[in-house]
Amino acid sequence: MPHRPYVIDQMISAKAISARVEALSHEITAHFKGTNKLIVVGLLRGSFVFIADLVRELDLPVEVDFLEASSYGDAMSSSREVRILKDLRGEIAGRDVLVVEDIVDTGFTLSHVVRLLKSREPKRLEVCVLLDKPSRREVDIKATWTGFQIPDEFVVGYGIDFAQRNRNLPYIGKVRFTD
Ligand code: IMP
Numbered sequence: 808m809p810h811r812p813y814v815i816d817q818m819i820s821a822k823a824i825s826a827r828v829e830a831l832s833h834e835i836t837a838h839f840k841g842t843n844k845l846i847v848v849g850l851l852r853g854s855f856v857f858i859a860d861l862v863r864e865l866d867l868p869v870e871v872d873f874l875e876a877s878s879y880g881d882a883m884s885s886s887r888e889v890r891i892l893k894d895l896r897g898e899i900a901g902r903d904v905l906v907v908e909d910i911v912d913t914g915f916t917l918s919h920v921v922r923l924l925k926s927r928e929p930k931r932l933e934v935c936v937l938l939d940k941p942s943r944r945e946v947d948i949k950a951t952w953t954g955f956q957i958p959d960e961f962v963v964g965y966g967i968d969f970a971q972r973n974r975n976l977p978y979i980g981k982v983r984f985t986d
């Protein structure tokens with residue numbers, strides 16, 4: 808649906824996001840305290856803003872790596888097929904891993920990625936997601952840390968896109984079609 812007109816209604820302000828990111832980072836820092844082996848793995852592209860803010864609040868030595876997974880299908884719904892488009896640059900065997908994702912929706916993407924990374928035998932693997940739409944879940948997967956639970960709305964901003972647009976909004980808003 809390339810050109811349907813829409814507006815964006817703010818759902819979570821930049822201030823609320825920043826307060827939540829700070830709280831999450833304290834919990835994550837406490838959880839991994841003492842590690843010198845933490846790799847923060849961002850799932851491209853939607854997590855790039857979240858991961859940038861999160862790692863700057865972590866009081867831990869961290870490395871950052873990225874993985875790109877893609878599901879087929881139209882722009883507003885996930886398909887069940889997940890492909891790895893770009894793999895990690897580094898090894899994670901024996902390391903502490905924090906997977907950072909923008910949204911968990913049906914759960915197919917995250918469960919695929921977690922299964923793949925666990926097969927590489929990290930020492931510990933935890934997951935931090937910014938947004939969770941629990942009403943849409945089809946695969947039983949739960950993040951260790953969740954920023955916000957949201958209703959079944961299509962959202963954009965703070966790294967999250969609609970057909971590659973609106974990633975640069977500082978807040979999270981829901982897409983409302985006006986036609
Ligand atoms: P899942 O495999 O259905 O859990 O899909 C998760 C992925 O779908 C996320 O990483 C997002 O890229 C995308 N996604 C899910 N909901 C939204 C949304 O409301 N806006 C933009 N992308 C979304």
Ligand code: MG
Nearest residue numbers: 851852853909
């Ligand atoms: Mg994504």
